[in-house]
Amino acid sequence: MPQPRFFTGIQSSGTLTLGNYLGLIRNILEIQEEYEVIIMICDLHSLTIPKPNFNYREIGHEIASLLYACGLKEENCKIFIQSEIKEHVELAYLLSPHITVSVLSNMIQYKEKKREQESGNLALLTYPVLMAADIFLYDADLVIVGQDQTQHLELTTNIAQKFNNFYGQKLLKIPQFTIPHLGAKIMDLKNPQKKMSKSENDFLALLDDPQTVTKKIKEAETDSENKIYYDPAKKPGISNLLTIYALLSKQGIKETEKELQNLNYHQFKLKLIDLLNEKLGKIQKKYIDYQPRIKEILKKNTEYLKVLATQKLNLIKKEIKFN
Helix, strand or coil, rough: CCEEEEEEEEEECCEHHHHHHHHHHHHHHHHHCEEEEEEECCCCCCCCCCCCCCEEEEHHHHHHHHHHHCCCCCCEEEEEEEHHCCCHHHHHHHHHHCCCHHHHCCCCCCCCHHHHCCCCCCHHHHHHHHHHHHHHHCCEEEEEHHHHHHHHHHHHHHHHHHHHHCCCCCCCCCCCCEECCCCCECCCCCCCCCCCCCCCCCCECCCCCCHHHHHHHCCCCCCCCCCCCCCCCCCCCHHHHHHHHHHHCCCCCCHHHHHHHHCCHHHHHHHHHHHHHHHHHHHHHHHHHHHHHHHHHHHHHHHHHHHHHHHHHHHHHHHCCCC
16 A cells, blocks of 8 residues: 655745744654655745746755755655646646636735735736645645645635536545644744744754854843743743754653753753754754755656656546546
């Protein structure tokens, strides 16, 4: 019996952050023995906010190398670059008649990014349709997403139901969607009311050197109480740092609070810095080993996934009399 299939995507808009590791990669490491893992590096999705002189392919190779360096296994984890498999775009177009512009324009992320970027471009508007195509193309059984993707998942389910009902058969498989609880949203270090993001210049990157890590943690926002306990509403800065420490040390929040209860903020930050530098140092060492080999690994993965994508798209096109 074949393994169930897990699918997720990571934006290629910049280097991987600690938020990516704790919110997503850490969870994939826990399930990679049970699932066939497919991870898409979303270079097409990154075009919703285009950047001049940005090397999407180079950053894609960096992200793939880092993912394997974090502990994902080559034999069961197929990482690929989205634009290398054209079937994603073709399936998105076949889905598009089953969703209206008004629904897409009412998506929360679209309205927020349109307001922030002052640009409601077509790529941004149709992002959820391409996201749905990404998922359906591989008949995924499980998909992990961030808390800010909830509305997109509802839309994905709605598209599948409408498409299947229109053609009178189950052509699109609706997977189980899950959002991690602890660590699903690692917050900004200096502004812990906001999610840690590559678009802000205040995040911890997996490739940050020890000096940079030390500086960023020492400058992270706390409060004047100088007592360590978890309360995101009243103590967002300390609660964010506590979450990072707990996840890296593989403990629960209560256990972490007990361990750190006699420390002041300065002592806690030094302890967290040591833990971070130890973890990132191991990842960075493996990253160097993967860099010379990553193009060949990605090529092999793409060849395998191209077969799956072509088979699925051809099946859909045959059933809708489009082949």
